[in-house]
Amino acid sequence: MEEEIDYQFEARVVEFFCDGVRMLGLPKSVGEIYGLLFISQSPLSLDDLVNRLGISKGSASQGLKMLRGLGAVKEAEGDNLRRSYFQPNVELKRLVGGFIKEQVRPHLVSGDEKLADLKRIVRETPDGEGRQFYHERLEQLERWSKKARVVLPLLQRFLGR
Amino acid sequence: MEEEIDYQFEARVVEFFCDGVRMLGLPKSVGEIYGLLFISQSPLSLDDLVNRLGISKGSASQGLKMLRGLGAVKEAEGDNLRRSYFQPNVELKRLVGGFIKEQVRPHLVSGDEKLADLKRIVRETPDGEGRQFYHERLEQLERWSKKARVVLPLLQRFLGR
DNA sequence: AATATCGTTCAATTTAAAATGAACAATAAC
DNA sequence: GTTATTGTTCATTTTAAATTGAACGATATT
Secondary structure (H helix, E strand, C coil), X not given: CHHHHHHHXXXXXXXXXXXHXXXXXXXXXXXXXXXXXXXXXXXXXXXHHHHHHCCCHHHHHHHHHHHHHCCCEEEECCCCCCCCEEEECCXXXXXXXXXXXXXXXXXXXXXXXXXXXXXXXHHCCCCCCCHHHHHHHHHHHHHHHHHHXXXXXXXXXXXXX | CHHHHHHHHHHHXXXXXXXXXXXXXXXXXXXXXXXXXXXCCCCEEXXXXXXXXXXXXXXXXXXXXXXHHCCCEEEECCCCCCCCEEEECCCHHHHHHHHHHHHHHHHHHHHHHHHHHHHHHHHCCCCCCCHHHHHHHHHHHHHHHHHHHHHHHXXXXXXXX
């Protein structure tokens, strides 16, 4: 009976994290996994996740992989020595830092590269027509990109306290 | 020939914005529309968007609707009086503000509501077992939420200069 | 060395999201 | 009042992304 309540509560928390990660554009399963780890009193193995969330081994494996990449999860000790057990990292600084590093920065970098290409195209284009206009718009984009590069470290710094 | 180059350039810019909005979890068509408006020297009508992007009227209509909702687009004058014409808003402050207001805040609000539900469940749960642990974890979540509520206005303020 | 356990990978499937386009309402033009 | 034009809506289709699960390699156990 007490367990019954526990499971319901657990399910609600898992759902909560589902919604959370969807907002960040991450797969639902990643939210489920992190959510369950977050609300578990002891570390869980891949098999635990499969059983308690009812997801496939593949999903659990890939989800854990992503969470490890984000630094959102850390290994821990568990009863079965053959298995790996996991715990959540709960410091916002670390979570946001990982997300920025893995999900945001790469996009910014490839964006900057594409922007450089566009600038080159305009530079090599003959004068007149829209050349000046295009130039100005690309400068606008550069200003955005610059702001982003400045604001992200500030954000991380702010969250680290 | 000059036009040829223009179209290629335009297409690259449109693609650039596609990638950009995908990162934000918005539909590709929204990026295409905003991108084309961004790189057009004169305001465009829904029909222009349909023709030059090769998307359906439905997509263009819905995309414009979303962009208007985000405050990323404004109406403008055009030759045809029957039609509505659109221009992009290019102030980062406005764009980010709109995004936060329309896409981020609603999620935070519903998240806070769910969090309040979870707190209530724990409060009404009998002592012992994991009650204390659950309580701590939910407090962690509240701290995150609080941080988010503080950081968003700071972000907007920072971008507004 | 044979067998069992654990975790990963990836082709196939399923699911969720976005795009389409026909029907429709609203307005303008004739 | 009839016909054209413009834009929206929404049921259907398409596309992209996530999930599955069988096959596999790696490692431990007997």
